[in-house]
């Protein structure tokens with residue numbers, strides 16, 4: 001007999017944004033091993049995205065380019081995925097951007113421009129993709145899941161990247177509001193809030209002078225691997241997690257308890 005987790009994802013379409021590398025790639029790989037058909041979104045790294053598609057078990061996977069900072073590109077992304085693979089059963093809003101702008105050392109135009117960009121990529125884009133995907137699910141009367149990749153920074157603070165911390169706090173609040181709005185349509189909306197994860201986004205910090213201090217923030221003495229975030233996302237998309245809707249799951253190795 002097919003195990004329920006595999007039965008649950010077989011022939012399901014899962015759209016993962018920012019799946020050309022890092023956490024998104026690990027999420028895509030885990031879903032594909034459970035029988036899902038993956039829509040791999042990327043921004044600039046076409047070659048990396050093509051390699052992810054080639055590495056996935058199963059058939060029917062495809063990659064899609066879109067700059068999520070652009071409203072028209074976001075609409076085109078959902079249109080293209082829907083036309084090629086059908087309405088996604090699961091949307092994972094994973095793509096994200098982290099930029100440092102320490103207030104005391106950043107000129108006003110750069111500080112405010114960066115703040116706006118971080119809100120656009122990390123909050124407005126996932127909100128827009130959630131809107132478009134949920135409307136398509138509702139139109140076809142299909143249940144679904146939306147999973148947002150938030151951050152510990154929403155709670156612990158991001159002193160040198162306040163736009164990032166603000167956007168992630170907004171993303172957690174969006175998750176809860178959409179969970180209430182979309183529950184009647186059998187669309188569950190959840191988030192995970194990782195602490196540091198070993199990816200390109202984190203490597204300049206982990207490899208720099210702060211590396212050992214960052215690892216020591218957790219009593220485990222390490223940061224997370226992308227696969228640990230992927231396992232949580234797959235759980236939240238699975239048949240046993242519909243009732244987790246509205247949850248923001250901390251994955252930070254007890255480095256910040258709230």
Ligand SMILES: NC(=O)c1ccc[n+]([C@@H]2O[C@H](COP(=O)([O-])OP(=O)(O)OC[C@H]3O[C@@H](n4cnc5c(N)ncnc54)[C@H](OP(=O)(O)O)[C@@H]3O)[C@@H](O)[C@H]2O)c1
Pocket residue numbers: 017018019020021022023024041042043044045046066067068069093094095096097098121149150151152193194195196197198199200201202
């Ligand atoms: N790493 C951490 O320590 C950490 C901790 C907490 C939360 N997170 C969150 O986890 C998620 C994944 O992070 P990661 O560490 O895997 O990041 P990463 O390795 O830097 O990868 C970022 C991904 O986002 C895509 N992306 C960036 N800007 C984009 C844009 N303007 N339009 C479309 N796509 C864009 C990139 O596409 P291309 O490769 O094509 O450019 C890439 O696929 C993010 O939401 C991040 O905030 C990460």
